[in-house]
Amino acid sequence: MVRENCGVVAAFSLSNENVIPLIIDCLRALQHRGQEAWGIAIPNKTPYKELGLVTESSNKFKEIIEKYRSNAAIGHVRYSTIGKSNLDNAQPLKVSDLCIAHNGTIANVEELANMVGGCTFTPQNMNDTLLAAKKIVKLLNEKNDMNNALKILKNDIIGSFSFTFVTDENKIFAARDPKGFRPLVLGYHKETETFVVASESCAFLSIGAQLIRDVKPGELLKIDESGLDSQQFANEKHAHCAFEYTYFAHPTSIMEGINIYIARKSIGRALAKKFPIKADVVIPVPDSARPAALGYAQELGLEFEEGLLKDRYSKKGKLRSFIEPYQKDREEIARWIIPIKEVINNKHVVVVDDSIVRGTSSIAIINAIRHAGAKRISMIVSYPAIRFPCYAGIDFPSREELIASNVEDINGIDKAVAEVIKADFVGYNDPDTLANAIGLPRDELCFTCSTGDYTNLGLIERPIFKSRREVKGE
Ligand code: SF4
Incomplete structure (x- = not known):
C-alpha cells in the first residue's frame, strides 16, 4: 500500500x-x-x-x-x-x-x-x-x-x-x-x-x-x-489536521485564515502557561519548533537561544527526520543535530520540540544536550502524545512504533516518555490547549492520532489496517 x-x-x-x-x-x-x-x-x-x-x-x-x-x-x-x-x-x-x-x-x-x-x-x-x-x-x-x-x-x-x-x-x-x-x-x-x-x-x-x-x-x-x-x-463537519499547524506546514503559509508561524508562537505561549518552568535557557529542536520555543521563552521572560544546529551540508541534513522512511536514516539525521556547548553547559535547559513520534530523535537530542553539560533537561512538546496511527494522510504506520502508544496509564505518559528518552521532565500539549492556541474550534480539528477517536473517518472503532512491516512482509 x-x-x-x-x-x-x-x-x-x-x-x-x-x-x-x-x-x-x-x-x-x-x-x-x-x-x-x-x-x-x-x-x-x-x-x-x-x-x-x-x-x-x-x-x-x-x-x-x-x-x-x-x-x-x-x-x-x-x-x-x-x-x-x-x-x-x-x-x-x-x-x-x-x-x-x-x-x-x-x-x-x-x-x-x-x-x-x-x-x-x-x-x-x-x-x-x-x-x-x-x-x-x-x-x-x-x-x-x-x-x-x-x-x-x-x-x-x-x-x-x-x-x-x-x-x-x-x-x-x-x-x-x-x-x-x-x-x-x-x-x-x-x-x-x-x-x-x-x-x-x-x-x-x-x-x-x-x-x-x-x-x-x-x-x-x-x-x-x-x-x-x-x-x-x-x-x-470539518476535521482539519492539527499536526499541520505544529509540524508539517510551512511557517509562511496561511491555513483557514491562520498564519502557521503566528499559530506556533501562540502554541509556545500557551505551553508556557501550562508548564511554567523556571529554566535558564529555552532552545528549539530545529526547525519546526523554533516559533513555539520563542513564544514559550517570551511568555515567561526567559532567555531564548539556538542551542541545537542542523548540519545542513551533510547528506541527510536537508531531510526532516520524521518523514524519512527508514529507521536507520532517522538515526542518521539525529547525528547531524549538533549542540552548542556554550549555550547549554551547566544550565537548566527547556528544549521545545514539535512532536515525539517514535522517540528516536528525542533520545539522541537529550543525549547530545546532556553531553554538552546541561544540569537539567525539560522537554516541552507542541503536539499531544501521538498514540494511534493516522489514516488521513500522515505516516504513523503502526502503533508499535509510536513511543507513547505502549503507555497504559494515559495520565502517566509524560513521565513514562521522559524515562525512555532520558529527559528530567516531559510536558506534552493537550488537544484543548492546542486548539485554543491555534485559534480554531476544538471540534473542527482532527486529533485522532492522539485520542484514537476515528469517527472523523466515519469509523466507530479503530480500524485494523496492516502495519508497514506486515505490508512489507518483514
Ligand atoms: S490523525 Fe493526526 S496526523 Fe492524521 S489527520 Fe488527524 S491530526 Fe493529522
Whole structure:
C-alpha cells in the first residue's frame, strides 16, 4: 500500500500563458511536503516525472518549460512511506484522459480495488491514488460530471484527499475531502491571469500570486477558458489536521485564515502557561519548533537561544527526520543535530520540540544536550502524545512504533516518555490547549492520532489496517 503526504498544485492561465514556470516554482516552495519525487502533467501528454528534489533537475527546467508548454497544468511533490521511490509511483498519474495529483491517504485500498474491478494489486504495489483515479474515471464515464463522481467517491473511500486534476479537454479541477483533513488553497497570479491551487499558500508567495481563500472542505473547483466555477459535493463537519499547524506546514503559509508561524508562537505561549518552568535557557529542536520555543521563552521572560544546529551540508541534513522512511536514516539525521556547548553547559535547559513520534530523535537530542553539560533537561512538546496511527494522510504506520502508544496509564505518559528518552521532565500539549492556541474550534480539528477517536473517518472503532512491516512482509 502506498501512503503519502505530499504537495499538489494546479494552474490555469486565462490569457493562455505557459504556466509551467509557475508550476515548477510552486513545487519548489512545497518541497517540505515531499522530497522523494516530483512531476508535472499537461493535457494530451504523458506526465513528466523525476526522482529527488525539484532543484536537482534545474539543468532541465528550460527544456521542460518548452516541451510541456501549456496554459493548464498540475504538479506534485511526493513523500512515500511504503511504496518504492520509483518513477512508477511518482505523480501525477494518468488514467484515460485524466491526470491526477493527490495529497492524502486512501486507507481502504483493497476494498476500493474490488469496486474498481480488474485490478491485480498486491500489497507491495497497491497505490491509493491510482485506484482513486480509476474509480473517478469509471464514475465520470457513468455520470459525465466530476461533482457527481466525487459525491459517490466520498462514500466509497476511507481517508483523505486534496486532488488536482487536468483533463485532455484542457480543464483543471481541484477537490478537497469533505472533512478538510489536508489543506488546499486558491490563489491568483495577476500578471499571467492565472488561477492557482496549491496545498499551501507558501507556493503563492514564491510566484507573487495572491491568496484568495482556502478551498472549502467538500468543494470542487473547475477552471477552464470560461473561468472559475465552484460546486459543493459534500457538507460535513470539518476535521482539519492539527499536526499541520505544529509540524508539517510551512511557517509562511496561511491555513483557514491562520498564519502557521503566528499559530506556533501562540502554541509556545500557551505551553508556557501550562508548564511554567523556571529554566535558564529555552532552545528549539530545529526547525519546526523554533516559533513555539520563542513564544514559550517570551511568555515567561526567559532567555531564548539556538542551542541545537542542523548540519545542513551533510547528506541527510536537508531531510526532516520524521518523514524519512527508514529507521536507520532517522538515526542518521539525529547525528547531524549538533549542540552548542556554550549555550547549554551547566544550565537548566527547556528544549521545545514539535512532536515525539517514535522517540528516536528525542533520545539522541537529550543525549547530545546532556553531553554538552546541561544540569537539567525539560522537554516541552507542541503536539499531544501521538498514540494511534493516522489514516488521513500522515505516516504513523503502526502503533508499535509510536513511543507513547505502549503507555497504559494515559495520565502517566509524560513521565513514562521522559524515562525512555532520558529527559528530567516531559510536558506534552493537550488537544484543548492546542486548539485554543491555534485559534480554531476544538471540534473542527482532527486529533485522532492522539485520542484514537476515528469517527472523523466515519469509523466507530479503530480500524485494523496492516502495519508497514506486515505490508512489507518483514
Ligand atoms: S490523525 Fe493526526 S496526523 Fe492524521 S489527520 Fe488527524 S491530526 Fe493529522
